[in-house]
Amino acid sequence: MSVFSHPEFDSHLRVTHVTDPDSGLVAIHAIHRSIGGRSGGGIRFRPYATEGDALTDVLRLSRAMSNKFALAGIPVGGAKSVIIGDPATLKTPTLLAAFGRFIDGLQGLYIGGPDIGTNADDMVELARTTPYVAGRADQSGSTAVPTALGCFAGLQATVRAAFGRDEFHGLRIAIQGVGGVGGELARMLVDRGAEVLVADVDSAALRQMAPLGVRIIAPEAILSADVDILSPNAMGAVLSAQTVPTIRARAICGCANNQLATPEVAHLLTERGILWAPDYVVSAGGAIDGCKDAGILSAEERDARIAGIGTTLTTIFDLATRGNTTTEAAAQALARDAVENV
Numbered sequence: 046m047s048v049f050s051h052p053e054f055d056s057h058l059r060v061t062h063v064t065d066p067d068s069g070l071v072a073i074h075a076i077h078r079s080i081g082g083r084s085g086g087g088i089r090f091r092p093y094a095t096e097g098d099a100l101t102d103v104l105r106l107s108r109a110m111s112n113k114f115a116l117a118g119i120p121v122g123g124a125k126s127v128i129i130g131d132p133a134t135l136k137t138p139t140l141l142a143a144f145g146r147f148i149d150g151l152q153g154l155y156i157g158g159p160d161i162g163t164n165a166d167d168m169v170e171l172a173r174t175t176p177y178v179a180g181r182a183d184q185s186g187s188t189a190v191p192t193a194l195g196c197f198a199g200l201q202a203t204v205r206a207a208f209g210r211d212e213f214h215g216l217r218i219a220i221q222g223v224g225g226v227g228g229e230l231a232r233m234l235v236d237r238g239a240e241v242l243v244a245d246v247d248s249a250a251l252r253q254m255a256p257l258g259v260r261i262i263a264p265e266a267i268l269s270a271d272v273d274i275l276s277p278n279a280m281g282a283v284l285s286a287q288t289v290p291t292i293r294a295r296a297i298c299g300c301a302n303n304q305l306a307t308p309e310v311a312h313l314l315t316e317r318g319i320l321w322a323p324d325y326v327v328s329a330g331g332a333i334d335g336c337k338d339a340g341i342l343s344a345e346e347r348d349a350r351i352a353g354i355g356t357t358l359t360t361i362f363d364l365a366t367r368g369n370t371t372t373e374a375a376a377q378a379l380a381r382d383a384v385e386n387v
């Protein structure tokens with residue numbers, strides 16, 4: 046499988062295949078950019094169907110991290126790790142120690158954090174073999190709360206741009222996925238008087254929503270629900286040529302990474318008059334929080350950067366309107382400028 050000619054390659058600095066036969070570790074690590082000798086991004090652990098799927102995912106995700114840091118004004122390049130396999134059976138202290146040793150060998154060029162399939166406790170385990178991990182249970186803990194806070198700031202900017210108002214009262218908002226981020230977001234929105242509809246494939250996640258009084262709908266109905274705003278917080282590639290024509294929301298703002306199934310979907314959304322808040326801007330709260338743990342930001346700087354997600358989105362929405370282009374194109378242009386200026 047060729048890396049250099051891969052459609053998602055985008056001149057990555059390094060792509061490393063990592064194995065440890067004793068623990069069963071098989072992983073791919075990618076560094077898209079390094080700024081001041083630093084890069085960062087989450088450690089995803091999932092049973093990819095093929096090695097090619099894992100490579101595509103790690104390349105897309107590490108590039109998205111470059112945009113995420115640049116648009117959050119943080120001088121760190123984008124990177125990502127994917128560990129291939131089922132975390133339920135393969136994730137052991139021995140495997141995490143082996144991956145920790147790999148990270149440690151990079152001597153600070155890469156700082157890892159939790160992602161799908163890994164959590165704040167795993168970061169504590171990794172920290173036994175390397176100091177270069179953020180999002181540890183014994184430090185700030187789960188990144189879901191700062192990520193949801195950033196999403197909320199993004200939703201405020203989205204509501205202002207799409208509906209010309211500052212309050213959520215009476216707005217109907219559909220949340221796909223009520224895990225760490227979506228669940229926290231549902232609580233914030235209910236508190237502000239929004240009418241919240243949720244869907245999840247996990248009944249335990251839905252049970253936690255019961256006390257909030259939200260409406261639970263079927264997972265296959267959430268994207269086309271009759272709502273003002275859709276917030277995808279489950280998995281990527283949910284916005285596609287098949288799903289976009291069925292969406293009834295006027296705006297989309299959520300934290301699921303890589304929501305656009307293909308780049309062309311950004312045009313489909315614009316043609317349908319749906320305002321899309323680019324996910325790598327909306328979901329930066331966890332990465333920003335990790336930078337506080339890593340000593341790159343103070344607590345005050347972290348809070349300001351998370352609140353700043355709303356301001357960045359407003360700039361992107363204005364640029365898209367003035368340039369008669371998609372919010373994705375506007376965000377990419379802003380990210381290019383930001384990379385040059387961080």
Ligand SMILES: NC(=O)c1ccc[n+]([C@@H]2O[C@H](COP(=O)([O-])OP(=O)(O)OC[C@H]3O[C@@H](n4cnc5c(N)ncnc54)[C@H](O)[C@@H]3O)[C@@H](O)[C@H]2O)c1
Pocket residue numbers: 161188189192221222223224225226227244245246247250264278279280281300301302328329331332
């Ligand atoms: N946690 C973070 O700090 C963070 C940061 C940036 C981006 N994200 C992204 O945000 C999203 C949510 O993250 P999280 O930490 O809440 O993850 P999570 O695993 O805690 O929650 C995801 C939820 O989505 C549900 N789900 C999966 N498939 C679904 C489907 N088809 N329909 C409805 N629900 C479905 C799962 O059952 C789960 O409850 C992920 O895409 C993640 O990559 C998270």
